[in-house]
Amino acid sequence: MKKIYIAFLLLLNIANAFSQGILDRSKRPKPGPAPVISLADPVTYHLANGITVLVVENHKLPKVSAAYTIDAGPIKEGTKAGVMDIMGQMLGEGTKTLTKAQFDEAIDQMGADISLGATSGSVSALTRYFDKTFNLMAQALREPAMTQESFDKIKSQILTNLKADEKNAKAISGEVVSALSYGPDHPYGEFSTEASVNRVTLEDVKKAYTKYITPSRGYLTFVGDIKPEQAKALAENALGTWKGNSLTLPVLSPVANPTKTEIDLVDVPNAVQTEISVTNLVSITLTQADYFPVLIANQVLGGGAESRLFMNLREKHGFTYGCYSSIEAGRFQQLFKAHASVRNDKVDSAVSEILSEINHIRNEKITAEELQNAKALYNGNFALGMEDPARTASFASNILIQGLPKDFYRTYLQKINAVTAEDVQRVTQKYFNYENTRVIVVGKAETVQPGLAKLPFSLKMYDRFAMPAAAKANVAINAKASDIINKYIAAIGGTEELKKIASLNIVGTVSVQGMSMNMMEKKMSPNLDIMEMVMGTNQVIMHQVFDGKTGYQSQMGQKKEMTADEINEKKDEKGIFPQLFYNDGSYKMEVTSTELISGSEAYKVKITGPSGKPSIEYFDIKSGLLVKEETTSKEDGQDVTQSVEYSDYRKIGNISFPYKNVISIQAGGGGQEIAIQLKEVKTNEGVTTADFK
Numbered sequence: 001m002k003k004i005y006i007a008f009l010l011l012l013n014i015a016n017a018f019s020q021g022i023l024d025r026s027k028r029p030k031p032g033p034a035p036v037i038s039l040a041d042p043v044t045y046h047l048a049n050g051i052t053v054l055v056v057e058n059h060k061l062p063k064v065s066a067a068y069t070i071d072a073g074p075i076k077e078g079t080k081a082g083v084m085d086i087m088g089q090m091l092g093e094g095t096k097t098l099t100k101a102q103f104d105e106a107i108d109q110m111g112a113d114i115s116l117g118a119t120s121g122s123v124s125a126l127t128r129y130f131d132k133t134f135n136l137m138a139q140a141l142r143e144p145a146m147t148q149e150s151f152d153k154i155k156s157q158i159l160t161n162l163k164a165d166e167k168n169a170k171a172i173s174g175e176v177v178s179a180l181s182y183g184p185d186h187p188y189g190e191f192s193t194e195a196s197v198n199r200v201t202l203e204d205v206k207k208a209y210t211k212y213i214t215p216s217r218g219y220l221t222f223v224g225d226i227k228p229e230q231a232k233a234l235a236e237n238a239l240g241t242w243k244g245n246s247l248t249l250p251v252l253s254p255v256a257n258p259t260k261t262e263i264d265l266v267d268v269p270n271a272v273q274t275e276i277s278v279t280n281l282v283s284i285t286l287t288q289a290d291y292f293p294v295l296i297a298n299q300v301l302g303g304g305a306e307s308r309l310f311m312n313l314r315e316k317h318g319f320t321y322g323c324y325s326s327i328e329a330g331r332f333q334q335l336f337k338a339h340a341s342v343r344n345d346k347v348d349s350a351v352s353e354i355l356s357e358i359n360h361i362r363n364e365k366i367t368a369e370e371l372q373n374a375k376a377l378y379n380g381n382f383a384l385g386m387e388d389p390a391r392t393a394s395f396a397s398n399i400l401i402q403g404l405p406k407d408f409y410r411t412y413l414q415k416i417n418a419v420t421a422e423d424v425q426r427v428t429q430k431y432f433n434y435e436n437t438r439v440i441v442v443g444k445a446e447t448v449q450p451g452l453a454k455l456p457f458s459l460k461m462y463d464r465f466a467m468p469a470a471a472k473a474n475v476a477i478n479a480k481a482s483d484i485i486n487k488y489i490a491a492i493g494g495t496e497e498l499k500k501i502a503s504l505n506i507v508g509t510v511s512v513q514g515m516s517m518n519m520m521e522k523k524m525s526p527n528l529d530i531m532e533m534v535m536g537t538n539q540v541i542m543h544q545v546f547d548g549k550t551g552y553q554s555q556m557g558q559k560k561e562m563t564a565d566e567i568n569e570k571k572d573e574k575g576i577f578p579q580l581f582y583n584d585g586s587y588k589m590e591v592t593s594t595e596l597i598s599g600s601e602a603y604k605v606k607i608t609g610p611s612g613k614p615s616i617e618y619f620d621i622k623s624g625l626l627v628k629e630e631t632t633s634k635e636d637g638q639d640v641t642q643s644v645e646y647s648d649y650r651k652i653g654n655i656s657f658p659y660k661n662v663i664s665i666q667a668g669g670g671g672q673e674i675a676i677q678l679k680e681v682k683t684n685e686g687v688t689t690a691d692f693k
Contacts, residue, residue: 074187082192088118173275179466214244267445274443348451481589572609
């Protein structure tokens with residue numbers, strides 16, 4: 001079997017948190033004066049067990065919200081990374097007196113919301129139901145069920161998600177950026193892997209719960225239609241007698257940035273675009289004078305659609321849909337990061353431009369217009385945010401947790417508006433590194449490595465777990481493509497046996513996003529093909545046909561005719577087993593390298609069909625079996641990479657077929673994985689030409 005085609009509608013959402021609609025873009029409105037901020041202090045109580053209660057009254061709507069946060073600081077999970085995630089999810093799996101179904105039903109009956117996590121919980125309900133709903137959240141925090149059944153279910157879900165993301169460049173980048181910046185043994189550098197999650201037991205989860213779900217260092221905020229004395233009484237009744245472990249804030253040793261700028265490349269062979277992060281660690285608290293100039297500096301550099309990075313990489317060069325920067329402040333080291341998702345062929349150029357913009361803002365003062373616009377943006381956004389009463393509560397808890405002056409937020413805009421261009425240049429030189437920064441590139445190394453190697457920085461290779469990896473060398477392969485193909489043909493049954501097959505009749509199941517469907521595929525020599533996926537008993541999700549000359553695909557009632565390119569590609573297939581024809585002179589074959597596929601070394605063979613369409617096939621060096629194939633195409637203007645990994649070969653008669661096929665589709669930085677498990681394969685049975693009409 002050569003290929004299984006699955007079509008998906010690809011949607012691209014371009015989010016911009018700071019852009020404003022302007023009717024006349026040629027004239028910028030003059031910013032007005034900074035809004036005057038008037039903040040009422042919340043009513044604050046301290047429970048005997050260590051919980052700090054903050055209450056912000058707002059009686060405009062008959063609704064109350066509450067949030068409980070445990071200030072545990074960074075938590076190191078070690079070889080069992082993922083235990084906190086599992087524990088947090090298990091808090092919502094019922095209590096010692098209520099099953100999950102009963103717990104969820106009680107919430108639904110009141111039209112309320114309860115959310116629980118590893119170090120937090122929140123609740124929102126109408127005023128008349130709030131007391132009951134709050135008590136349910138408190139019960140979940142204090143007496144979670146923690147059953148083996150829930151543990152097994154959640155662990156399985158996490159492992160499934162990890163598997164789906166293992167080829168997703170964006171997901172991998174989100175993990176390795178922190179791991180490479182802080183180090184994989186740092187609390188901020190750890191991330192869950194299949195191996196670490198598999199090590200977690202229910203007993204580990206219970207220990208994590210006992211250690212971290214506690215009234216110690218707890219902050220409980222009430223916002224809405226509730227009197228302070230009511231909130232205090234509710235907190236006392238639900239949580240006042242709660243006992244728990246006493247927490248202390250961890251002390252972390254500072255982590256050094258690289259002594260010289262380096263490029264850290266993580267290879268994701270199927271990536272259709274590359275994730276670039278230029279990043280360095282910073283030590284800055286909200287109490288430092290540098291904090292407000294840093295906010296302005298980041299806004300000018302990469303805070304939105306009118307920032308320097310965005311205008312350069314998107315508007316000027318068209319390398320990306322957007323390029324942004326961010327910087328955090330707090331009690332522990334944080335990251336400054338400039339990031340973009342970039343076309344594979346422009347990665348080295350994009351890296352150069354990002355570094356150039358960072359260097360530019362370090363060495364030259366920003367313009368008066370840039371300074372004014374950044375201030376105006378903060379003035380407007382801050383004032384707008386004050387319309388949310390919950391903001392007042394978060395300010396109050398932040399003042400306590402971060403050790404801020406009591407008037408920190410009252411004077412916030414005064415400090416923003418006092419920033420000068422000289423202040424901005426000073427902090428950029430201090431916090432936006434250029435000569436000692438880390439450029440983390442996650443993408444297809446085969447494509448991007450040659451260009452990156454030409455840049456004047458050291459280039460290091462890492463795997464997707466942020467561990468050092470050897471760079472791929474362009475070494476000669478002592479194997480001919482024709483010999484590899486012949487070995488494969490022999491491995492699955494031999495030329496004579498394969499030539500006897502005129503048709504295939506295949507039945508299986510398809511699993512995607514937690515859904516399961518039945519699948520049927522029929523093939524007839526040379527290249528007639530029909531596939532159908534059915535949900536339940538008769539709901540046809542997808543129907544695809546090629547009759548040897550033309551074809552179409554129908555999804556949920558939407559029919560799409562095959563394009564000329566798709567028809568030509570199908571016609572490249574000269575038989576049910578295309579590899580039988582690879583040596584007939586109409587195909588071009590090249591062994592480009594070897595790669596590890598599912599832990600085994602495989603030859604990587606580039607196949608170019610008669611139509612000129614290339615594909616990559618991987619053949620296990622020892623067994624000779626086809627273990628993976630990969631194609632790239634255009635869908636709605638986007639590059640789409642589809643790979644299929646084959647395993648679980650079983651003999652049907654004298655021929656071996658892969659019964660497990662895992663399809664990975666990557667496009668626009670996102671991905672999808674589909675697992676196909678064959679149930680039955682019939683040869684030369686149950687297929688006629690009438691099936692392909």
